[in-house]
Amino acid sequence: MHFTGTIWRPPYEAGSLLLQVAAGCTHHSCKFCTLYEDLPFPFRLSPMEEIEADLQEIQLSLHDPMTRLSLRLQGLPEPARLRRVFLTGANPFALSYDKLAAVAGLIRQYLPACQTVGCFARVTDIAAKTDRQLQQLAQLGFDGISIGAETGDQQALDFMDKGYNAQDIVAQARRLDQAGIGYHFTYLAGISGAGRGREGALASAEIFNQTHPGILACSMLTVFPTSRLYREIQEGRWREEGEIEKLQELKTLIETLKISVHFATLGASNAVFVEGDLPQDREAMLAELDQAIRPENEASLRQYRQNLNHL
Numbered sequence: 001m002h003f004t005g006t007i008w009r010p011p012y013e014a015g016s017l018l019l020q021v022a023a024g025c026t027h028h029s030c031k032f033c034t035l036y037e038d039l040p041f042p043f044r045l046s047p048m049e050e051i052e053a054d055l056q057e058i059q060l061s062l063h064d065p066m067t068r069l070s071l072r073l074q075g076l077p078e079p080a081r082l083r084r085v086f087l088t089g090a091n092p093f094a095l096s097y098d099k100l101a102a103v104a105g106l107i108r109q110y111l112p113a114c115q116t117v118g119c120f121a122r123v124t125d126i127a128a129k130t131d132r133q134l135q136q137l138a139q140l141g142f143d144g145i146s147i148g149a150e151t152g153d154q155q156a157l158d159f160m161d162k163g164y165n166a167q168d169i170v171a172q173a174r175r176l177d178q179a180g181i182g183y184h185f186t187y188l189a190g191i192s193g194a195g196r197g198r199e200g201a202l203a204s205a206e207i208f209n210q211t212h213p214g215i216l217a218c219s220m221l222t223v224f225p226t227s228r229l230y231r232e233i234q235e236g237r238w239r240e241e242g243e244i245e246k247l248q249e250l251k252t253l254i255e256t257l258k259i260s261v262h263f264a265t266l267g268a269s270n271a272v273f274v275e276g277d278l279p280q281d282r283e284a285m286l287a288e289l290d291q292a293i294r295p296e297n298e299a300s301l302r303q304y305r306q307n308l309n310h311l
Contacts, residue, residue, distance in 0.1 A: 001057060002050045005039045007088050010146050010184070011266045012215060013118060016086035017111075019054060021046050021103055025090030027122060029161045031228040032191070032221060035311065036090060045095065051103060055110035058082075062111075081113040084144075093121030093145060097133040104140035116143040121183075123147060123164040126172040134179035142181055144214065147173075149185040152207030153200040156192045159238070160229070166207050173211035185213040187253065189246045190221030194239035197249035205256035215262045218253075220246050220269040222308055243301035244293055247272060251289045254282060268311055271304040 004023040009016070024036045024043040036042075062082070085107050093100070107114050117140070126147075129137070151157060152166045176183050185208065192200030208216065223230050223240055232238040241249070254263060257278055263285065264275035272292045274285045292301075 001054050002046065005036065008035060009086055010217060013086045016084040016118065017058065017082050018088050019085050021051055021087045022089030022092045022095065026094045027163055029163065031160045031232060034224045034227050037226060048102065052106055055106055059110045082111050083114060084116050084118065085114050087117065087119035090120055091122045091125050092119040093125040097129060100137060101140055115141065117141045118144045121145045121147050123168050123172050126175060131175060134175060134181060138180040144182045144184060146184045150188040151191045151200055152204035153192045156200055160191060169207050170210045177212055182214050184215035184217060187216055187218045188221055189218055189249050190241045194241050197241050197245045198252050201249045201252035202256060205253055209258045213261055217264055217266045218250060219267050222269050222305055222311060242298055244295065244298050247289055247293050251286060254285055268308060271301050
């Protein structure tokens with residue numbers, strides 16, 4: 001299998017086959033991001049020959065009789081039929097329609113049991129596709145794509161160089177709805193900065209309430225010394241939210257969301273775990289947060305974040 005650098009996937013894609021079609025990020029400008037700094041290039045498309053070779057390798061591993069015999073002799077279950085493929089890279093949805101369609105065709109050829117294809121996507125990647133292309137991608141199996149929306153706070157989006165406006169999130173989500181492509185959002189608590197957590201949560205709820213994500217996965221901003229944001233802090237142009245303020249921000253977001261969505265704090269950046277379906281689990285999640293939102297917890301929560309060497 002061809003993999004380049006650290007491979008990232010959402011926690012909810014743990015059961016998916018990971019297939020590299022790109023490495024790095026086409027935008028590569030968000031001030032807080034250090035996820036792809038181990039790569040010697042900003043972005044690289046995988047040659048179709050590599051993608052096909054990986055699919056051939058997977059097909060062989062699934063159907064090789066010696067592999068199945070070895071598993072049976074060890075008392076292990078045979079490989080399950082692959083139902084979903086997740087394309088790796090920061091935003092493989094940036095690939096042209098023709099290339100995405102070709103990848104989907106190869107997946108169908110080598111893994112006929114696969115039902116859906118997911119990947120990370122930027123809001124701008126969706127905007128670059130026509131309505132017809134999105135509809136055709138839905139027919140080819142693209143579904144449940146993960147969008148790093150981060151926030152609906154326009155001031156934060158501008159400062160962090162996200163490259164799109166809050167209303168763009170709504171516009172492109174509606175195009176996905178019309179095309180029949182499901183999607184999930186990532187929310188980044190703390191992105192609005194010290195003293196603006198509640199404002200950021202309210203702005204985000206206003207935006208998200210106009211969309212229909214299947215999952216709203218929340219991470220917490222963690223500032224690493226190699227990021228551009230770290231330099232902004234050092235030079236006094238931005239202040240980080242405290243850990244309690246980040247939790248209060250999440251609480252405000254949960255209180256204000258009106259849509260039906262699965263909400264979860266996912267990934268290592270979260271020291272406090274809450275998960276449930278809105279609106280029915282709202283009170284239970286708020287109660288969990290209330291247990292953590294105590295001034296005496298600030299130091300231990302901060303220590304947790306400072307001990308994170310990598311996400």
